[in-house]
Amino acid sequence: MLERFSRPARDAVKRARDLAAADGAGTVEAEHILLALTQQADRPTARALDDLGMSEAAVRSALAEELTDALQLVGVAVTVAPRPPSRPGRSTPRWGQSAKLALKRAVQVAIDRGHKRIDDRHLLLALGQAEAGVVPRVLRMLDVTPSDIDAALG
Amino acid sequence: MTKALTTVATCELDPDEGLRAVVALRELADRLEDEHVKRAIGLGWSWARIAEALNVTRQAVHKKHSPRLRAAGIDTGRNRSA
Numbered sequence: 001m002l003e004r005f006s007r008p009a010r011d012a013v014k015r016a017r018d019l020a021a022a023d024g025a026g027t028v029e030a031e032h033i034l035l036a037l038t039q040q041a042d043r044p045t046a047r048a049l050d051d052l053g054m055s056e057a058a059v060r061s062a063l064a065e066e067l068t069d070a071l072q073l074v075g076v077a078v079t080v081a082p083r084p085p086s087r088p089g090r091s092t093p094r095w096g097q098s099a100k101l102a103l104k105r106a107v108q109v110a111i112d113r114g115h116k117r118i119d120d121r122h123l124l125l126a127l128g129q130a131e132a133g134v135v136p137r138v139l140r141m142l143d144v145t146p147s148d149i150d151a152a153l154g
Numbered sequence: 155m156t157k158a159l160t161t162v163a164t165c166e167l168d169p170d171e172g173l174r175a176v177v178a179l180r181e182l183a184d185r186l187e188d189e190h191v192k193r194a195i196g197l198g199w200s201w202a203r204i205a206e207a208l209n210v211t212r213q214a215v216h217k218k219h220s221p222r223l224r225a226a227g228i229d230t231g232r233n234r235s236a
Contacts (some may be wrong), residue, residue, distance in 0.1 A: 076182065
């Protein structure tokens with residue numbers, strides 16, 4: 001599927017896997033793609049995220065807060081610290097369902113917009129489309145809507 | 155104070171919240187495992203002992219944790235007792 005992805009989009013996908021590995025995660029999830037996009041500092045997508053208040057640090061804080069809140073639901077009272085900005089790890093985690101869905105949606109977003117190649121901006125738009133899971137809750141926490149993402153990407 | 159699991163599952167949480175908590179508990183378990191494997195290695199535990207405590211094979215626990223610990227500069231001990 002990745003043959004239709006642009007270089008920056010492929011880089012983001014690879015980086016997402018490396019970030020998941022560095023975090024010790026068993027699977028690569030949508031939040032790792034989001035973190036990868038925040039790290040590609042020379043890209044318009046990263047600048048759009050920054051404009052939306054979604055720096056890597058802000059996303060990591062929101063992820064930790066989301067996890068803390070979710071654990072509270074079943075009476076587990078621990079405060080989870082944000083993971084530090086990570087460097088690539090060495091293991092190769094499997095692709096989790098939320099990340100696979102994000103990649104599929106990115107392809108569809110590009111098709112819907114009449115674009116031949118799937119770019120990193122399509123990945124971000126795809127993440128904004130998720131209905132359930134960690135990423136949509138983090139977006140709500142940071143007060144960012146799908147149309148905000150669209151507007152920020154220009 | 156403890157509550158019956160079925161009470162939590164059926165009376166207090168809707169499926170959306172319940173499933174969210176499941177995902178969070180998996181991540182909590184992963185993070186706890188990372189921390190305690192790191193501590194155990196620091197205390198000189200063998201991979202075999204850690205594996206037995208976690209109910210997994212020595213190969214599985216070594217494969218999962220040794221790259222991360224080595225990257226963090228922790229000696230995972232080639233000569234550690236198997």
